[in-house]
Amino acid sequence: MTQIEEQVKLLVELQELDTHIQRMEGELESVPLEIKDMEEGFKSKTAYLKKLEDESKSLVLNRKAKEGELEAKEGIVKKYQSQLYQIKTNKEYSALQDEIGRAKADGSVIEEDIIRLMDAIDAKNKDILKEKEVVKTEEVKLAEDKKRLEAQAASVKTELEGVKIKRSELAARIDQKSLSKYERLLKNKDGLAIVPVANEACQGCFRILPPQVINEIRMKDNLVVCDSCARILYIAPPEE
Ligand SMILES: [Zn+2]
Structure with missing residues (x-):
């Protein structure tokens, strides 16, 4: 083997090691990015759950407000009904009956709103339960995937150190030029x-x-x- 032939053979071996080193370094660089991606994905799931919970809270507030309105209307009906006994003329009596009728009709509309809101709250709470399950599963999966990637990275790191030692031993056998x-x-x-x-x-x-x-x-x-x-x-x- 000529001097050059020997050098070329060593350089080819060195290139093989360097290609391997580059691949491992690439893998190590990609691990934190992969973990970050997975964490972002998980964050969007928890954000969605939070959104559902906020929507449920606002529906409940809405329902409470409607219940307040209904109570006020019922108060009005009661007040008018008690006034009916003190009325002297037919005209006044029927006017008050009309008022009572209107207040009762308003109350029915509000009651329907309350029923609709209660249905909406039930549906929302079902979605929340479902989403909580998803988040729980995803959380376990995220922890497992992270652990797996970190173990993988640790083993690549060990391998990389070994290959780097081999590389410096090989490089020492190649002429400087x-x-x-x-x-x-x-x-x-x-x-x-x-x-x-x-x-x-x-x-x-x-x-x-x-x-x-x-x-x-x-x-x-x-x-x-x-x-x-x-x-x-x-x-x-x-x-x-
Ligand atoms: Zn070329």
Whole structure:
């Protein structure tokens, strides 16, 4: 194996580790976002429950107000009825009867309102019970999912530490010049510094490579880079 061939082999191994590291780091970054998403979802469920409870409270207030109105109307009817005995003329009597009739009719309308409100309160309370069950289930699920994600993150973290140690051991075996070229590319080329050639194309940017570039790689005298994307090129040994 030539010096360059050996270096390329190590760089390919290093790229595999770096790709693995990037994937794990991506996973670790996504965990808090996933948890935040789940918490937001749960918050919207509790907010909906709160909205239903507020609506129920306002229906109850409305009902109490109507009951007050009804009581007032009944008071009026009673007052007029007691006045009926003191009346002297027929005309006055029938006028007062009319007043009583109107107050009673008003009272019936209010009574109907109260019945409608009571039905609405019952329906709302049923919704609240249902929503409370949903919130309870979701709360348990949220806690479980959070625990699962956190455990997953912890195991990825441990794995990541191990791979990073492996990486620094491997990096120490690569010559300084090749390593710094690789690391510069890794940083500037979306985490992909060394790519194979397949079907005469660079597998970083997928441009067809001129035959002399492919020959140059085969010579194994230098690190050869892609003219288009500047990534280091290598020819993968045939798979077995
Ligand atoms: Zn390329």
